[in-house]
Amino acid sequence: xxxxxxxxxxxxxxxxxxxxxxxxxxxxLLGLVLVAGIALVAAVGPYLAPDPNAIxxxxxxxxxxxxxxxxxxxxxxxxxxxxLSRIVYGARISLTVGVVSTVVxxxxxxxxxxxxxxxxGKTEFGIMRVTxxxxxxxxxxxxxxxxxxxxxxxxxxxxxxxxxxxxSYCRVIHGVALSVKQELYVEASRAVGASSGWILxxxxxxxxxxxxxxxxxxxxxxxxxxxxxxxxLGIGIQPPTPSWGVLISTGRExxxxxxxISTLPGIALAVLILGFSLLGDGLTDYLNPRx
Amino acid sequence: xxxxxxxxxVVVGIGLLIVSFGIFYGIRRSPIDPANTMIPGGANAEEKAxxxxxxxLDRPILVQYGRFLHGAFTRFDFGTSYYSHEPVTRLVLxxxxxxxxxxxxxFLLVLCxxxxxxxxxxxxxxxxxDYSVVGAVYVIQSFADFWIAxxxxxxxxxxxxxxxxxxxAGPTSFVxxxxxxxxxxxxxxxxxxRAGLLDVLQHDYIRTARSKGASASRVYVxxxxxxxxxxxxxxxxxxxxxxxxxxxxxxEIFAWPGIGRLTINAIRLGDFPTAxxxxxxxxxxxxxxxxxxxxxxxxxxxxxxxx
Numbered sequence: 001x002x003x004x005x006x007x008x009x010x011x012x013x014x015x016x017x018x019x020x021x022x023x024x025x026x027x028x029l030l031g032l033v034l035v036a037g038i039a040l041v042a043a044v045g046p047y048l049a050p051d052p053n054a055i056x057x058x059x060x061x062x063x064x065x066x067x068x069x070x071x072x073x074x075x076x077x078x079x080x081x082x083x084l085s086r087i088v089y090g091a092r093i094s095l096t097v098g099v100v101s102t103v104v105x106x107x108x109x110x111x112x113x114x115x116x117x118x119x120x121g122k123t124e125f126g127i128m129r130v131t132x133x134x135x136x137x138x139x140x141x142x143x144x145x146x147x148x149x150x151x152x153x154x155x156x157x158x159x160x161x162x163x164x165x166x167x168s169y170c171r172v173i174h175g176v177a178l179s180v181k182q183e184l185y186v187e188a189s190r191a192v193g194a195s196s197g198w199i200l201x202x203x204x205x206x207x208x209x210x211x212x213x214x215x216x217x218x219x220x221x222x223x224x225x226x227x228x229x230x231x232x233l234g235i236g237i238q239p240p241t242p243s244w245g246v247l248i249s250t251g252r253e254x255x256x257x258x259x260x261i262s263t264l265p266g267i268a269l270a271v272l273i274l275g276f277s278l279l280g281d282g283l284t285d286y287l288n289p290r291x
Numbered sequence: 292x293x294x295x296x297x298x299x300x301v302v303v304g305i306g307l308l309i310v311s312f313g314i315f316y317g318i319r320r321s322p323i324d325p326a327n328t329m330i331p332g333g334a335n336a337e338e339k340a341x342x343x344x345x346x347x348l349d350r351p352i353l354v355q356y357g358r359f360l361h362g363a364f365t366r367f368d369f370g371t372s373y374y375s376h377e378p379v380t381r382l383v384l385x386x387x388x389x390x391x392x393x394x395x396x397x398f399l400l401v402l403c404x405x406x407x408x409x410x411x412x413x414x415x416x417x418x419x420x421d422y423s424v425v426g427a428v429y430v431i432q433s434f435a436d437f438w439i440a441x442x443x444x445x446x447x448x449x450x451x452x453x454x455x456x457x458x459x460a461g462p463t464s465f466v467x468x469x470x471x472x473x474x475x476x477x478x479x480x481x482x483x484x485r486a487g488l489l490d491v492l493q494h495d496y497i498r499t500a501r502s503k504g505a506s507a508s509r510v511y512v513x514x515x516x517x518x519x520x521x522x523x524x525x526x527x528x529x530x531x532x533x534x535x536x537x538x539x540x541x542x543e544i545f546a547w548p549g550i551g552r553l554t555i556n557a558i559r560l561g562d563f564p565t566a567x568x569x570x571x572x573x574x575x576x577x578x579x580x581x582x583x584x585x586x587x588x589x590x591x592x593x594x595x596x597x598x
Contacts, residue, residue, distance in 0.1 A: 099468060133306060136577050141536030141551075145314075148558040149321040225435055229540060233555065234436055248438060252544075255441070256449045263445070266438035274433040 013258070034275030038268075042091035049085030052242045056080035062256040069168040076259045077247075078254050086242035087268050091244045094272060097154060098224040101161035106216045108162065109169025114204055117177025118196070128174065133204045135167045143226055157236050161223050162165025172215050173208050181206035210287040217280035228269055244269050296586065310574040314567050315356050318558065319348070325373050325561035346373065348565075359567075364533040369571075370564025372557075379564045383550065383572055389459065390549035393541065394534050396465060397472035402527070409484025416489065424481065432478040437540045439521045444544075458544040466544045472538060475528065483526060487519035525584050529538035532580045536573055551595060 022028065059080035074083040116127040130272055146160045180186065182205065189199050230236030231245025239246045244265040251262030326334040326342040334342065343349045347358070362368040369379045409581045427473040447467060455464045491497070492515055499512045539551025550569060557565035 103590055136581055137574070138533040138536055138577070141573060142556060143531075143540065144539060145558065148555055149317055149323065188403070220435075228435055229437065233540065233543060235555075235559075248435075248441065252441060255445050259445050259449070262438075262441050266435060266441070268432075269435055269438065270433040274430060277429065278434060 002091065009089065009220055022286060025282050025286050027278045028286055031275050031278030031280070031282050033281055034271060038091055038272050039125055039277065041088055041093060042095050044239070045085070045088035048093065049088050050082050052081055052086040052089045053240050054081060055142050061254070063258075064264070074264055075258070075260045076273065077250070078258060081242075083260065083264060086247060087244070087265055089242045090244040090247060090265060091268065093237060093241070094224050094227060094269070097157055097161070097227040098220045101158050101165060101223045102216050102220045104158070105165035105219070106164040107211060109166035109173055110173045110208065110212050112166070113170040113173025114177045114200060114208060117174045118200060124174075127170065131167045131170045131174075134164065135171070137164075139164055139222060140226065140229065143230065147230050152235055154237060157227055157230060160251065161226060165219065168219065169212065169215055172211055175208050176208045176211045180204050183207075211236050214280055214287065216282050217283055221276045221280075224269070224273060224276070253280055292589070293390050296582075299585070301583050303582060306578055307571065307574055311359075311567065312356060312573050314527030315359065316352060317568055318561075319352055319355075323558065323561045325563065327558045329373070335393055341522040348563075357420075369568045371566045373430055373562045374560060374565075380567045382553065382560045382565060386548060386550040386553045387572070389547060390535050390538055390542065390551060391463075392459075393468055393538055393547060393549060394472065394531065398471060398531055398534070399475070399528070400473040401477045401480055404473075406484050406523075408477075409481040410488060410511075410516070412481070413485045413488035413492070425485070426477040428481050431474060434475065436471055436475045436537075437544060439474050440467070440541055443467050457544075459460040459545075459547045464545075468541050468547065471544075472534065476534065479530070481525070483523060484519060487522060488515055491515045491518045521588075525587065528580060528584055528587075532576055535576070568572050 004245045010258040027138060056076075057080050059072070059076050061078055061080075062076045064075040064083070072082045072084065074087065076082055077086065112131075113129050116124040142164055143160050145209060146164070147156060150156045150160070170179075183203070186199055186203050194202075227236055227243065228245035228248070231238075231243040232249045233245075234249065237243035237246055239250060251258070251260075256260055324339070325346065325348075326335075326339040329342060330338055340349070347355060359370065362370065367380065371378055372382055375382065408424055412421045415421055444467065447454050453463070454467050455461070459463055497510060497514060500514050505514075507538055536551060538549060539555060541547070542549040542552040543555070550572065554566065554569035554573075556562075557569060
């Protein structure tokens with residue numbers, strides 16, 4: 001009796017219940033707060049913020065907090081556009097590109113990985129060789145070259161990222177599928193006469209889901225950073241659309257006069273990436289069974 | 292072993308052919324047209340036709356590719372730049388050392404700072420030092436390398452004018468670019484060394500060495516670190532090669548005439564021969580280093596050998 005009270009008094013999170021582990025995992029919670037926070041801002045912000053493309057030359061290059069918290073709390077850029085609303089719109093772009101590319105890449109990679117791992121033989125050989133061939137080339141330089149060849153825009157970016165991004169999921173899921181295939185319940189299902197499709201759906205898929213979710217959360221960072229890099233170089237999102245990469249790039253000329261144009265979007269970018277890192281690592285701890 | 296290498300080389304060769312045709316075809320099918328970039332304000336149909344004929348772009352793509360291959364295999368001639376009229380091979384060979392001179396110092400910095408940091412963090416596990424190192428690395432890795440470059444310029448060029456903002460002349464001009472490359476990378480090395488060392492320290496032979504009375508330095512350096520070295524070397528070599536490509540953004544910011552910048556400008560301008568050779572160069576580099584790393588495994592870890 002006294003022990004239970006003591007525990008409650010000390011507010012120790014029970015590491016035995018799912019909720020307890022969830023709430024006790026600081027990284028997971030912090031990551032979730034950051035990501036959800038930014039997602040909320042990105043979703044709701046555009047309805048509350050002034051037009052990010054409204055050029056008001058009278059207000060150009062106002063420093064952050066120069067006018068207090070009322071007007072343009074984060075300052076304006078060289079054309080008088082409000083920095084805060086530009087950053088909020090940029091969050092939308094980064095999140096959209098990041099999440100959509102990751103989802104598509106993860107789906108493609110997971111399906112291919114499952115099929116390769118489960119069926120083996122020539123299918124596995126073919127799929128894994130293609131994966132190896134594409135994985136040879138680093139994501140960044142390949143996406144830069146591809147983006148330079150195609151017409152710039154958000155659709156192109158998502159296409160390129162999905163086309164080159166699925167390979168790491170394929171590798172990981174292939175490995176997991178191989179080990180899940182060995183499990184006794186799969187063999188039992190086979191013995192009872194289950195079809196391959198049924199086994200894949202009911203047994204293999206739940207087995208790969210934790211690894212898939214963790215991989216995806218950590219990969220989103222690459223996509224978000226990739227979009228910022230491409231936009232920065234001028235081959236991704238084009239100005240005046242306020243992607244964070246575009247903002248950082250336009251601000252370069254004004255470093256001596258208006259340093260906040262480049263600096264602030266970069267901080268927002270770092271916070272978003274940090275959020276996903278924490279989320280991904282927290283999920284790894286949470287989803288992997290504690291021995 | 293020799294047959295393995297030969298087999299891999301054949302695969303590399305096929306891969307290079309695929310890549311070379313891929314970029315050859317891709318760039319000719321892309322919206323980029325050298326005629327539009329050569330004539331300011333865009334070219335009309337007649338000018339386009341003339342330029343295409345002069346550059347040999349009106350032939351069927353396979354014919355063009357055949358001529359390209361012929362030149363490449365017989366005379367090692369990969370074409371002439373549409374813009375500078377220099378042989379493309381010379382252009383690329385000029386730029387590669389520039390990129391290397393950026394990536395090499397950056398990597399030396401990363402290794403000199405990252406390895407000891409990871410080492411210390413692993414030895415003093417769960418101490419304040421360990422937590423602060425891990426935390427700092429975590430946060431630093433969230434920043435974009437081009438953003439770090441811009442902030443460095445802001446602080447050390449605009450506010451306190453110590454270093455030059457761009458260009459590649461004199462020792463001071465190497466500092467900021469190398470730092471911008473190094474800072475995002477060093478986190479990876481630190482985490483790698485720390486994780487590897489933590490893993491190795493669990494093993495029995497460490498316990499044996501300690502119980503035999505070996506000094507701490509002997510245990511850590513001779514026994515533990517040696518075993519981290521193998522994966523570290525392979526990971527670092529791959530990272531090094533990748534960074535030569537990723538340095539493109541830093542080259543762009545600091546206006547260094549490196550291979551990354553050459554590639555992207557060539558593609559933008561529609562300078563087909565240059566773009567092709569650049570992409571091919573990267574392909575060769577990545578594939579060859581992959582192969583070299585795989586082969587080096589057999590030397591570094593005597594337990595591994597290929598049929």
